[in-house]
Amino acid sequence: MSAIEFHFEDFETGRVFALASAKVTAEAIIAFASEFDPQPMHLSEEAGKASILGGLSASGWHTASLFMRMMYDGWLSRSSSEGSPGIEYMEWKKPVLAGDTLSGRSTVIEARTLRSKPGIGLVKFLHEVENQRGEVVMRGENPIMMRLRAPASEVPACG
Amino acid sequence: MSAIEFHFEDFETGRVFALASAKVTAEAIIAFASEFDPQPMHLSEEAGKASILGGLSASGWHTASLFMRMMYDGWLSRSSSEGSPGIEYMEWKKPVLAGDTLSGRSTVIEARTLRSKPGIGLVKFLHEVENQRGEVVMRGENPIMMRLRAPASEVPACG
Numbered sequence: 343m344s345a346i347e348f349h350f351e352d353f354e355t356g357r358v359f360a361l362a363s364a365k366v367t368a369e370a371i372i373a374f375a376s377e378f379d380p381q382p383m384h385l386s387e388e389a390g391k392a393s394i395l396g397g398l399s400a401s402g403w404h405t406a407s408l409f410m411r412m413m414y415d416g417w418l419s420r421s422s423s424e425g426s427p428g429i430e431y432m433e434w435k436k437p438v439l440a441g442d443t444l445s446g447r448s449t450v451i452e453a454r455t456l457r458s459k460p461g462i463g464l465v466k467f468l469h470e471v472e473n474q475r476g477e478v479v480m481r482g483e484n485p486i487m488m489r490l491r492a493p494a495s496e497v498p499a500c501g
Numbered sequence: 502m503s504a505i506e507f508h509f510e511d512f513e514t515g516r517v518f519a520l521a522s523a524k525v526t527a528e529a530i531i532a533f534a535s536e537f538d539p540q541p542m543h544l545s546e547e548a549g550k551a552s553i554l555g556g557l558s559a560s561g562w563h564t565a566s567l568f569m570r571m572m573y574d575g576w577l578s579r580s581s582s583e584g585s586p587g588i589e590y591m592e593w594k595k596p597v598l599a600g601d602t603l604s605g606r607s608t609v610i611e612a613r614t615l616r617s618k619p620g621i622g623l624v625k626f627l628h629e630v631e632n633q634r635g636e637v638v639m640r641g642e643n644p645i646m647m648r649l650r651a652p653a654s655e656v657p658a659c660g
Contacts, residue, residue, distance in 0.1 A: 414538060
């Protein structure tokens, strides 16, 4: 288990956390689509070329799942995350094609403690995923619950 | 390829389309999490039991991807879908645990033609996924583009 580096208190509004990058292969696109989203444009180069997407393209749910891994590897694994209640919105802006390399960032847009859950705060992020040309392929917002660094009683009193 | 049974015109507000059901196995939960969301509660029964989720539980992105397949098998494969621009919101309401069987429905909440894309309409759905106890585990809304049945010129004039 990684050491926890980021607690609620570290998620200041405006702070940016880099996502890990991920290479999207044709094999991975087809494997994901075969299991979860077997629409033709996600299963073959020919059908992708014939669609408005312009080539073999990842299911939007595949891109979302890849984003989760990029977030985990980029910073979430080193945070005090207690999970998320959901997605506020998620937009698929451009096709993700076989051979693309994705990267991106999570930006803190709001952080507040929860009266209902002592010791936990809710941090809202804007997530942006880009391809190798710097085009945003997916963006969205979601809140993640984060433990505070220490209960108030353990925080040393400062002068 | 399945025959197209549902075009834009068939998505009347309030109409309900059943999702196919899906059994969630421990193996599938662990396989998905190992690839996309390797948080401990998605990787072992022990870590799941120690978490607020209460057992080995599916990543929210796994549930979302399973929902996509349940929608495809339930009705989307027989529709004139041209894909979706995104998710308006998605809430993970309850843990999805190993052994659960999921089912659910998509309900049309709005349908309108697009001035910018002749021959295409946008249909907004409320999607609800339930477990075998009838508890909603995930719900959300998303718009899907659907081709109209026939261009106006091909529609026979009616009395």
